[in-house]
Amino acid sequence: MEFVLFIFLPVIFAILVPFAYKKIKGIHTGWFVLLVPLVLFSYYVSFLPLVMDGGHAISEMKWIPSLGIAFTSYIDGLSLLFTLLITGIGSLVVLYSVFYMDREKEDLGSFYVYLLIFMTAMLGVVQSDNTMTLYLFWELTSISSFLLIGFWYTKDKSRFGALKSMMITVFGGLMMLGAFILLSIMGETFSVRELIAQAPDLMNQPYFTLALVLLLLGAFTKSAQFPFYIWLPDAMEAPTPVSAYLHSATMVKAGIYLVARFTPIFGSASTWIWLVTGIGLLTLFWGSFFAVKQTDLKAILAFSTVSQLGLIMSLLGAGAISYHATAAIFGFATYAAIFHLINHAAFKGGLFMIAGIIDHETGTRDIRKLGGLMSVMPISFTVAAIGSLSMAGLPPFSGFLSKEMFLESMVALRHFELFNFDTWGIMFPIVAWVASVFTFTYSMYFVLKTFIGQKKFEQLPKQPHEAPIGMLIAPMILATIVILVFFIPNVIGKWIIKPAVMAIQPTLYASPSAVDIHVKAWHGFGAAGLWLTIGVVVFGTLLYLTIPKWQPFYRIQPEKLSLNNGYDALMRGSEKGLNRVSRLYMTGKIRTYLLYMFAFMSVTIIAILFIKDAFVLDMNSFTAITLYGSLNAIVLILSVGFVVFAKSRLAAIIALGGVGYSVALFFVIFKAPDLALTQLVIETVSVALFLLAFKHLPALSTHGETKRNKVVNLIVSLSVGVMVTLVALSSHSQKMIPSISQYYKDTVESEAAGGNIVNVILVDYRGFDTLFEIAVLAIAGIAVLGMIRLRVSRKEPNDENK
Amino acid sequence: MKTNDVILQTTAKVVFFIIFLFSIHIFFAGHYAPGGGFVGGLLTTGAIVLLLLAFDLRTIQQILPFNFTIMTAIGLLLALGTAAGSIFFNVPFFTHAFSDFDLPLFGHTSLHTAMLFDSGVYLVVVGSAITIIQSIGGDD
Numbered sequence: 001m002e003f004v005l006f007i008f009l010p011v012i013f014a015i016l017v018p019f020a021y022k023k024i025k026g027i028h029t030g031w032f033v034l035l036v037p038l039v040l041f042s043y044y045v046s047f048l049p050l051v052m053d054g055g056h057a058i059s060e061m062k063w064i065p066s067l068g069i070a071f072t073s074y075i076d077g078l079s080l081l082f083t084l085l086i087t088g089i090g091s092l093v094v095l096y097s098v099f100y101m102d103r104e105k106e107d108l109g110s111f112y113v114y115l116l117i118f119m120t121a122m123l124g125v126v127q128s129d130n131t132m133t134l135y136l137f138w139e140l141t142s143i144s145s146f147l148l149i150g151f152w153y154t155k156d157k158s159r160f161g162a163l164k165s166m167m168i169t170v171f172g173g174l175m176m177l178g179a180f181i182l183l184s185i186m187g188e189t190f191s192v193r194e195l196i197a198q199a200p201d202l203m204n205q206p207y208f209t210l211a212l213v214l215l216l217l218g219a220f221t222k223s224a225q226f227p228f229y230i231w232l233p234d235a236m237e238a239p240t241p242v243s244a245y246l247h248s249a250t251m252v253k254a255g256i257y258l259v260a261r262f263t264p265i266f267g268s269a270s271t272w273i274w275l276v277t278g279i280g281l282l283t284l285f286w287g288s289f290f291a292v293k294q295t296d297l298k299a300i301l302a303f304s305t306v307s308q309l310g311l312i313m314s315l316l317g318a319g320a321i322s323y324h325a326t327a328a329i330f331g332f333a334t335y336a337a338i339f340h341l342i343n344h345a346a347f348k349g350g351l352f353m354i355a356g357i358i359d360h361e362t363g364t365r366d367i368r369k370l371g372g373l374m375s376v377m378p379i380s381f382t383v384a385a386i387g388s389l390s391m392a393g394l395p396p397f398s399g400f401l402s403k404e405m406f407l408e409s410m411v412a413l414r415h416f417e418l419f420n421f422d423t424w425g426i427m428f429p430i431v432a433w434v435a436s437v438f439t440f441t442y443s444m445y446f447v448l449k450t451f452i453g454q455k456k457f458e459q460l461p462k463q464p465h466e467a468p469i470g471m472l473i474a475p476m477i478l479a480t481i482v483i484l485v486f487f488i489p490n491v492i493g494k495w496i497i498k499p500a501v502m503a504i505q506p507t508l509y510a511s512p513s514a515v516d517i518h519v520k521a522w523h524g525f526g527a528a529g530l531w532l533t534i535g536v537v538v539f540g541t542l543l544y545l546t547i548p549k550w551q552p553f554y555r556i557q558p559e560k561l562s563l564n565n566g567y568d569a570l571m572r573g574s575e576k577g578l579n580r581v582s583r584l585y586m587t588g589k590i591r592t593y594l595l596y597m598f599a600f601m602s603v604t605i606i607a608i609l610f611i612k613d614a615f616v617l618d619m620n621s622f623t624a625i626t627l628y629g630s631l632n633a634i635v636l637i638l639s640v641g642f643v644v645f646a647k648s649r650l651a652a653i654i655a656l657g658g659v660g661y662s663v664a665l666f667f668v669i670f671k672a673p674d675l676a677l678t679q680l681v682i683e684t685v686s687v688a689l690f691l692l693a694f695k696h697l698p699a700l701s702t703h704g705e706t707k708r709n710k711v712v713n714l715i716v717s718l719s720v721g722v723m724v725t726l727v728a729l730s731s732h733s734q735k736m737i738p739s740i741s742q743y744y745k746d747t748v749e750s751e752a753a754g755g756n757i758v759n760v761i762l763v764d765y766r767g768f769d770t771l772f773e774i775a776v777l778a779i780a781g782i783a784v785l786g787m788i789r790l791r792v793s794r795k796e797p798n799d800e801n802k
Numbered sequence: 803m804k805t806n807d808v809i810l811q812t813t814a815k816v817v818f819f820i821i822f823l824f825s826i827h828i829f830f831a832g833h834y835a836p837g838g839g840f841v842g843g844l845l846t847t848g849a850i851v852l853l854l855l856a857f858d859l860r861t862i863q864q865i866l867p868f869n870f871t872i873m874t875a876i877g878l879l880l881a882l883g884t885a886a887g888s889i890f891f892n893v894p895f896f897t898h899a900f901s902d903f904d905l906p907l908f909g910h911t912s913l914h915t916a917m918l919f920d921s922g923v924y925l926v927v928v929g930s931a932i933t934i935i936q937s938i939g940g941d942d
Contacts (some may be wrong), residue, residue, distance in 0.1 A: 037878055054816050070826065222903065673836040674837070676834060677837070677841050678840065678841050681841060681848050682844060684851070687847055687857065688854070689934065689938070690934060691940045692935060696938070714901070752898070752916070753914065754833040754834060754914075754916070755833065756833060756835055756837070757832030759832040759833060759838035762838055763839070763916040763919050763920050767885065767916075768896060768921060770881075774878060774881060774922070774926040775878060778874045778926050778930050780930060780934070781929065781930025781933040781934050783870070783873055784876070784934045784938065785933050785934075787872060787937075788937040
């Protein structure tokens with residue numbers, strides 16, 4: 001069984017979804033879709049025993065063998081972890097969406113198709129061993145995310161957010177493609193595994209640093225790191241199941257995956273460690289600091305996602321230090337990164353679902369209007385509290401363990417002595433701690449402002465009540481996981497985290513069991529993590545209690561200086577600027593464009609003929625002048641002259657037909673019956689067509705042309721004529737490459753079983769050309785039909801914003 | 803002004819069939835003698851254009867009640883399908899096959915998949931040319 005095909009299971013199932021949606025009205029489409037992630041999850045779980053022992057599985061399907069591009073599913077600890085996240089959280093999200101998305105009001109067909117496309121894309125990203133297919137799937141996640149954010153496409157904000165996210169992530173994707181191409185130039189392979197095997201050699205290659213930076217641009221844009229995070233808050237316009245799935249649990253972690261996957265190649269470079277750790281910490285701080293500013297529940301969660309992603313990123317950066325320092329504490333960092341990644345997916349997914357429930361049951365997500373919901377929504381409150389406390393890093397929840405490991409790792413950075421860390425290293429624990437304080441604050445802000453405090457039900461659009469039980473199942477499962485992991489961290493470690501750590505740092509560990517880490521909740525009073533956590537709680541509580549006093553200070557930052565404004569200005573500016581540039585030469589008149597084209601063509605070709613000294617005239621190859629030939633030439637020249645000087649279009653068109661017919665006669669004289677036949681018929685049909693179109697054209701006028709225009713036209717047309725004549729003469733006079741005619745003569749009978757070479761060329765030898773030509777012809781026909789028959793009246797208003 | 807075009811109309815009725823039959827002949831002969839799907843299609847188009855000149859667009863649509871847009875699509879699918887068909891026989895895309903058959907009525911005949919492809923070309927040429935002419939001519 002080629003399990004690489006399982007990547008495509010969701011997208012194949014997506015073909016059936018619209019039928020299920022249209023035909024089966026009684027059952028919510030989501031129930032059918034739920035099968036896909038469930039089946040995949042239970043299938044991929046069966047890989048756990050293999051991967052736990054440090055093994056891996058490969059399945060390959062050839063795609064473009066000549067270029068070395070294949071769909072390769074490579075399952076090791078890291079990709080299995082992500083695969084299980086994608087399918088596991090995917091199942092819960094689909095279950096949740098069954099209750100969230102109204103069967104009557106929403107276009108469920110499109111929704112689940114997009115979601116399934118995303119699932120395939122994401123599985124492809126984390127399992128692909130081939131960088132080209134990895135890139136393909138990577139961009140497919142961007143596109144499906146675009147579709148899902150813009151799902152409610154009648155809202156301006158949805159479309160804006162969708163476009164913004166696509167602009168930024170596709171930009172990053174292209175940068176990443178650059179990195180992959182550079183890597184393939186350096187390592188002469190597209191396979192990630194083979195690249196990793198030659199990692200020490202790649203270090204010294206000239207493109208190494210460039211590839212590193214480009215790859216990180218891809219990862220940072222996708223994982224919403226500073227300063228690219230601005231797309232994530234706007235992506236919250238998506239339906240909440242999408243936010244929970246794409247924009248917190250899976251897609252935004254693709255960047256994390258990329259960094260983890262390429263750590264064996266780039267990890268030993270100082271640029272990598274500085275950039276990943278530094279940008280990660282900056283994002284952690286920035287996100288947590290601005291989360292408290294937000295008033296929309298989902299915006300708070302978006303900023304908190306940004307900050308948590310920064311946390312994981314910085315841990316991966318710190319983990320790469322273990323290539324230089326043997327201290328176990330740095331291996332610890334990678335472990336913590338993976339651990340926190342799992343925890344984050346669990347608690348953040350749950351929190352997003354709760355935010356969706358609140359929105360669903362009260363009609364608003366504005367935290368200023370909410371309050372005191374605990375009494376009416378006790379289950380939601382419990383789940384939200386578990387998630388928030390885990391996010392804040394408190395026991396007995398899983399977030400506490402990974403958060404403490406994070407703080408320990410950051411403190412350990414002080415002792416690292418390479419790459420100037422001895423001077424600046426002290427910054428890292430300080431920033432990490434301050435960010436943790438803010439994390440605590442916004443976690444409290446999220447849950448307490450919503451559920452506790454004054455009841456303001458009269459301000460709410462709907463009378464709030466507890467959500468239906470079906471909607472609560474998914475967040476409740478996630479909350480259970482959050483608690484469970486706290487009590488059995490080492491089981492999770494043994495089954496999932498250690499194999500993943502080994503996959504990230506294959507040179508350091510021989511097998512997953514060699515990762516010598518045992519997670520404990522209690523390290524004794526001497527542990528730095530404990531005191532830092534206590535400090536976080538104390539200062540975080542203080543900050544929370546004083547929020548009304550300092551929240552207004554956010555307004556000090558002028559709107560003009562924000563990153564969002566920078567993005568808007570960039571978009572507007574490039575649109576306006578480029579418009580201005582193209583207006584410079586785009587006059588809207590076809591005659592001007594033709595002038596450009598002809599002038600350019602004749603100038604370049606004549607120049608090349610001149611520079612390369614390519615003009616050759618060989619009178620010997622010419623045929624003798626015959627009576628018929630010269631008569632025909634006279635007719636031809638006369639008709640051309642008539643076209644140029646004709647006063648009416650009708651006359652010009654008929655004269656043009658005359659030109660065509662005399663050319664056809666030349667074909668007859670030179671014994672090319674196929675060409676003559678085709679030319680004759682084409683001429684007939686096109687004259688008829690011209691005459692039909694003729695009555696729609698305005699009367700022949702001068703279009704306000706001056707004498708200077710006419711001189712320019714004359715020069716250009718003369719040079720085109722000269723160019724064509726010169727090229728024709730010299731190409732006939734010299735054969736630089738032996739003619740292929742003999743090959744055709746020899747093989748037309750044996751290979752193609754035909755007699756007429758011209759037609760066999762059309763349908764067989766060069767069938768591809770014909771195929772594309774008739775495709776173009778069909779497109780032209782449909783375009784004319786669309787332009788004329790189906791054109792929309794201009795007076796009709798654009799109903800996009802209705 | 804109402805023109806008297808009795809001669810044109812009468813001639814067109816006869817000549818149409820001559821051109822049309824010739825185009826079919828040229829289409830089938832293409833593999834061995836001058837001709838082929840492209841020229842054949844153009845000739846058929848020419849025949850229809852002749853009818854158009856003699857009569858008006860509406861009459862033509864009554865005589866030939868085809869949807870020429872769909873004809874284009876069928877032709878394109880036929881061409882693409884012939885080209886893609888070779889994949890199922892595990893030979894490269896666009897490999898043609900041919901063989902000799904003894905058919906009733908026709909006797910010993912050589913049949914080619916190239917012919918299928920060529921008929922796709924024929925349909926696309928006729929379909930899109932007439933689509934263009936109909937849409938430009940019908941826009942009043």
